Amino acid sequence: MAEDVNHLLQMVNITKRFPGVTALDSVNLAVREGEIHAICGENGAGKSTLMKVLSGVYPAGSYEGEIVYRGEVQRFGNIAASENAGIVIIHQELALVPELSITENIFLGHELNRLGVIDWDEARRRTAELLQQVDLNEDPDTPVKYLGVGKQQLVEIAKALEKDVQLLILDEPTAALNERDSQHLLRLITGLRDRGVTSIMISHKLGEIEQIADTITIIRDGKTIETLAVDGTIDEDRIIRGMVGRTLGNRFPDRSSRVGEVFFEVRDWTVQHPLDPSRLVAKNAAFTVRRGEIVGFAGLMGAGRTELAMSVFGNQYGTRMSGEAFIDGRPVKLRNVKQAISAGLAYVSEDRKSLGLNLLDPIKRAIVSAKLSRISTGGVIDELQETRHAEEYRRDLRIKAADVEVGVDTLSGGNQQKVVLAKWMFSEPELLILDEPTRGIDVGAKAEIYQIMRRLAESGKGIVLISSELPELIGMADRIYTIFEGEITAELDAADVDQETLMRHMAPTKKGSAA
Amino acid sequence: MTGDTAARPQKRGFALSDVWLIFGRRGSLKQLGILGALVVIIAIFQIWTGGTTLAPGNVINIVQAYSFILLLSVGMVMVIIAGHIDLSVGSVAAFVAIVVATAMRDWELPWWGGVLLGIALGAAIGAFQGFWVAYIGVPAFIVTLAGMLIWRGAQQYVGQAQTVAVPAEFRQALYGFMPEVGPPTPYNNLTLLLGALVVAAIVFFQWRSRAKRKKLNAILEPLWVTLTRTGILCAVVIYATLLFGSGRVGTSFPISGIILAVLIIFYAFLTSRTTLGRHIYAVGGNRRAAELSGVHARRTDFFVMMNMSTLAGVAGMLWAARAGAAGPGDGTGWELDAIAGVFIGGAAVAGGIGTVFGSVIGGLVMAVLNNGLQLVGITTDRMQIIKGLVLLVAVGIDVLNKQQGRFSFIGIMLGRLRATRAQQEVEEISPGSQRPDPPGKSGPG
Ligand SMILES: Nc1ncnc2c1ncn2[C@@H]1O[C@H](COP(=O)(O)OP(=O)(O)OP(=O)(O)O)[C@@H](O)[C@H]1O
Numbered sequence: 001m002a003e004d005v006n007h008l009l010q011m012v013n014i015t016k017r018f019p020g021v022t023a024l025d026s027v028n029l030a031v032r033e034g035e036i037h038a039i040c041g042e043n044g045a046g047k048s049t050l051m052k053v054l055s056g057v058y059p060a061g062s063y064e065g066e067i068v069y070r071g072e073v074q075r076f077g078n079i080a081a082s083e084n085a086g087i088v089i090i091h092q093e094l095a096l097v098p099e100l101s102i103t104e105n106i107f108l109g110h111e112l113n114r115l116g117v118i119d120w121d122e123a124r125r126r127t128a129e130l131l132q133q134v135d136l137n138e139d140p141d142t143p144v145k146y147l148g149v150g151k152q153q154l155v156e157i158a159k160a161l162e163k164d165v166q167l168l169i170l171d172e173p174t175a176a177l178n179e180r181d182s183q184h185l186l187r188l189i190t191g192l193r194d195r196g197v198t199s200i201m202i203s204h205k206l207g208e209i210e211q212i213a214d215t216i217t218i219i220r221d222g223k224t225i226e227t228l229a230v231d232g233t234i235d236e237d238r239i240i241r242g243m244v245g246r247t248l249g250n251r252f253p254d255r256s257s258r259v260g261e262v263f264f265e266v267r268d269w270t271v272q273h274p275l276d277p278s279r280l281v282a283k284n285a286a287f288t289v290r291r292g293e294i295v296g297f298a299g300l301m302g303a304g305r306t307e308l309a310m311s312v313f314g315n316q317y318g319t320r321m322s323g324e325a326f327i328d329g330r331p332v333k334l335r336n337v338k339q340a341i342s343a344g345l346a347y348v349s350e351d352r353k354s355l356g357l358n359l360l361d362p363i364k365r366a367i368v369s370a371k372l373s374r375i376s377t378g379g380v381i382d383e384l385q386e387t388r389h390a391e392e393y394r395r396d397l398r399i400k401a402a403d404v405e406v407g408v409d410t411l412s413g414g415n416q417q418k419v420v421l422a423k424w425m426f427s428e429p430e431l432l433i434l435d436e437p438t439r440g441i442d443v444g445a446k447a448e449i450y451q452i453m454r455r456l457a458e459s460g461k462g463i464v465l466i467s468s469e470l471p472e473l474i475g476m477a478d479r480i481y482t483i484f485e486g487e488i489t490a491e492l493d494a495a496d497v498d499q500e501t502l503m504r505h506m507a508p509t510k511k512g513s514a515a
Numbered sequence: 516m517t518g519d520t521a522a523r524p525q526k527r528g529f530a531l532s533d534v535w536l537i538f539g540r541r542g543s544l545k546q547l548g549i550l551g552a553l554v555v556i557i558a559i560f561q562i563w564t565g566g567t568t569l570a571p572g573n574v575i576n577i578v579q580a581y582s583f584i585l586l587l588s589v590g591m592v593m594v595i596i597a598g599h600i601d602l603s604v605g606s607v608a609a610f611v612a613i614v615v616a617t618a619m620r621d622w623e624l625p626w627w628g629g630v631l632l633g634i635a636l637g638a639a640i641g642a643f644q645g646f647w648v649a650y651i652g653v654p655a656f657i658v659t660l661a662g663m664l665i666w667r668g669a670q671q672y673v674g675q676a677q678t679v680a681v682p683a684e685f686r687q688a689l690y691g692f693m694p695e696v697g698p699p700t701p702y703n704n705l706t707l708l709l710g711a712l713v714v715a716a717i718v719f720f721q722w723r724s725r726a727k728r729k730k731l732n733a734i735l736e737p738l739w740v741t742l743t744r745t746g747i748l749c750a751v752v753i754y755a756t757l758l759f760g761s762g763r764v765g766t767s768f769p770i771s772g773i774i775l776a777v778l779i780i781f782y783a784f785l786t787s788r789t790t791l792g793r794h795i796y797a798v799g800g801n802r803r804a805a806e807l808s809g810v811h812a813r814r815t816d817f818f819v820m821m822n823m824s825t826l827a828g829v830a831g832m833l834w835a836a837r838a839g840a841a842g843p844g845d846g847t848g849w850e851l852d853a854i855a856g857v858f859i860g861g862a863a864v865a866g867g868i869g870t871v872f873g874s875v876i877g878g879l880v881m882a883v884l885n886n887g888l889q890l891v892g893i894t895t896d897r898m899q900i901i902k903g904l905v906l907l908v909a910v911g912i913d914v915l916n917k918q919q920g921r922f923s924f925i926g927i928m929l930g931r932l933r934a935t936r937a938q939q940e941v942e943e944i945s946p947g948s949q950r951p952d953p954p955g956k957s958g959p960g
Pocket residue numbers: 018019021022023041042043044045046047048049050400410411412413414415440442
């Protein structure tokens with residue numbers, strides 16, 4: 001390929017194979033110096049794999065093709081080699097050590113030292129500087145585990161800045177962030193561009209891409225489809241057409257609203273924080289779910305939506321101080337997960353890797369794991385039934401994998417999410433609690449998941465949808481509860497609510513943003 | 516895009532990759548590697564000892580002498596899959612043995628009374644340790660380190676550092692041979708009968724699983740695969756039968772071997788085919804996710820710990836029956852052999868991975884090594900060095916394999932080249948674009 005002075009990076013004919021899968025098939029990518037280059041594509045298209053090739057996670061020799069960076073062919077043998085060249089990747093899953101402080105995390109692996117003795121004062125001073133650059137107002141000594149995901153993301157970027165980054169790779173940086181934190185991050189990335197840092201950003205949030213990207217490369221099934229320069233003419237529909245090869249119709253299915261009777265009710269639910277008994281993560285919460293209804297839970301990060309849901313799902317968060325639950329008017333005990341599952345509850349966690357899946361499982365084992373009783377008699381599992389059920393869900397949800405023997409750890413993020421969804425659908429719940437079910441999911445799959453939710457609701461099940469994406473809540477839910485600091489602040493009809501109204505109830509007072 | 520049913524026809528021609536199906540589904544290839552290693556080790560010793568290793572007398576001896584280690588490996592693998600460890604098994608075995616021996620001597624318990632007492636005592640010890648692990652939350656490493664001291668001390672206290680003999684019936688019941696019955700043949704008739712039963716069982720189960728798949732319209736493996744597998748399994752069993760049956764008159768497949776085989780099959784079934792087994796894997800693989808799927812993680816922990824000590828008790832009794840007495844030195848270092856067997860058998864230190872069959876094979880590797888090195892006259896000091904190295908190398912290969920993503924020694928060596936050689940070669944090494952249905956698909960490795 002012609003060497004182009006304008007191009008900071010060229011990846012030429014990259015092919016990467018895994019046993020049984022060709023993840024990348026002659027992919028080309030050209031990134032100009034000082035731009036923000038977005039990579040779009042469906043789940044499993046090969047975006048993360050391409051970035052792992054670039055950053056040396058998959059070393060030179062394990063793929064075919066050439067990486068030309070700053071006009072030279074590079075053969076990175078590991079991550080350290082690419083970092084030396086100024087390429088820093090921030091992975092889809094954050095890689096900070098929760099127990100260590102911000103400073104310790106930033107300098108982890110290349111501690112400032114004199115003769116092996118770490119110079120903490122200097123490290124702390126530099127950290128404070130970096131935190132200022134990323135606009136994060138925290139003490140450098142704060143352990144990372146006390147920071148929310150949004151702030152952790154900023155620490156990752158500070159860490160990259162410390163390494164004197166020239167090409168910053170962000171794999172779905174805003175997937176776990178709420179609107180405000182996302183905007184903050186996007187502003188930061190734009191700011192870095194103005195200082196000469198080139199960025200590659202993977203995201204399924206097309207709105208953001210439209211907002212900040214200069215160029216978009218679209219990947220489908222491991223192949224480069226096209227590279228678009230963002231001018232006025234590129235809109236979301238255009239990107240989607242490139243990603244899925246066709247235009248996508250209505251994103252949210254119609255609300256059919258054959259909403260029935262109230263069948264699930266929670267009253268006076270109060271939960272203590274597990275470590276700090278003086279803090280209540282849910283205060284006298286009360287809500288109802290009708291058959292055939294999708295109920296939305298809106299709230300800022302840390303408002304207590306997940307905590308409330310997990311507490312209802314068999315006391316899996318904190319200590320319950322008071323509260324009763326009723327199904328069809330009869331009180332039910334939800335003291336442990338088993339009771340919750342047999343009462344007909346299912347909870348799809350927002351954190352699929354650490355709470356939703358055993359990554360050692362093949363797809364089929366993962367799918368049946370929440371209701372083994374469905375495929376066993378007298379405690380003995382019928383493996384044929386297991387495979388058949390799993391195959392059914394793989395086809396229904398279009399999980400991208402050769403068969404159900406494939407390990408879930410090799411699936412792309414979006415497909416893992418579908419497996420988790422399948423797992424809880426397999427448990428045949430009456431009430432399905434979905435916590436950020438479309439996080440990290442591509443537009444096409446999102447639409448599919450919305451269809452599935454609607455279908456479940458129409459079959460008479462109740463659905464609780466916890467989401468930080470307000471358009472999703474407004475588009476999907478029939479009714480929305482807003483939660484602020486553990487309290488339900490409002491109950492709104494989704495048909496006539498807008499984002500502003502929701503925001504107002506999600507953060508009633510500006511002052512109350514305690515840590 | 517992905518292979519739907521149409522892409523996986525029920526009837527297909529001969530494909531090289533189907534050969535691997537003989538040894539089970541995908542993923543069981545790793546166990547095949549260990550099995551291969553075992554065969555190689557046996558072959559080496561067979562040559563080195565001039566044929567003594569596979570002589571009837573010696574194989575009978577191997578089973579009798581090492582059945583307790585294999586038994587411990589079976590229990591240990593479940594503990595390790597669940598993410599724990601048990602260091603107390605040797606002490607528990609010794610303590611149970613001395614209590615049973617003393618009880619049979621002082622209270623004149625019949626042999627079966629002794630066995631029941633031993634099982635109950637092992638279970639009680641396991642319940643005690645399991646309680647600390649599961650419900651108090653002390654790491655199993657610490658609990659069983661304490662147990663190692665406690666039960667060793669208790670053993671010495673009960674036995675007063677003396678050896679206590681066990682009655683002859685107890686020896687015969689656990690350690691003896693099956694009697695000679697029926698017409699005089701060059702073989703032990705009951706061993707032949709046992710072998711025939713096992714062959715029948717293999718044929719029956721292979722046939723039944725095929726029939727069931729057919730009935731449910733599931734994907735069938737090619738017929739020749741089933742036939743070859745059945746053939747290989749039966750051949751191995753028949754060979755073993757003749758081997759065990761042709762020992763000295765009065766010897767047969769040992770009773771301790773039968774006890775062991777029954778327990779292995781039981782636990783292999785338990786771990787691979789029951790909900791309890793799934794729970795053990797789930798808890799070891801991702802404890803929090805398991806809990807959120809409705810698994811009672813604590814109960815599972817309690818079970819594996821209790822089960823382990825129960826089996827340790829049985830192992831102790833088997834040992835006492837073989838030695839004719841329970842003594843102060845019993846069980847020292849057993850935990851190490853058992854743990855080594857489990858890891859050679861492919862289990863992961865972090866939990867969630869491992870199989871009963873793998874551990875049995877791993878345990879057999881240790882047993883054959885012990886036995887073979889003894890036969891060629893290598894002393895304990897050098898034996899320990901060799902065993903240590905084998906453990907290190909076996910697990911090292913396993914770890915490398917995981918990084919490579921699949922099993923093949925060649926793959927490992929080529930993997931080193933990969934980093935340096937040019938690209939076309941890579942194409943040859945990694946089995947290309949293995950979509951579900953290309954015609955000229957090559958086998959793995
Ligand atoms: N280690 C691996 N072993 C086998 N297959 C893999 C491995 N890693 C990735 N794959 C496969 O490669 C393909 C591309 O995966 P990749 O993670 O790059 O997708 P992605 O575009 O990042 O998707 P997402 O948007 O869901 O994160 C998928 O089909 C995936 O199953």
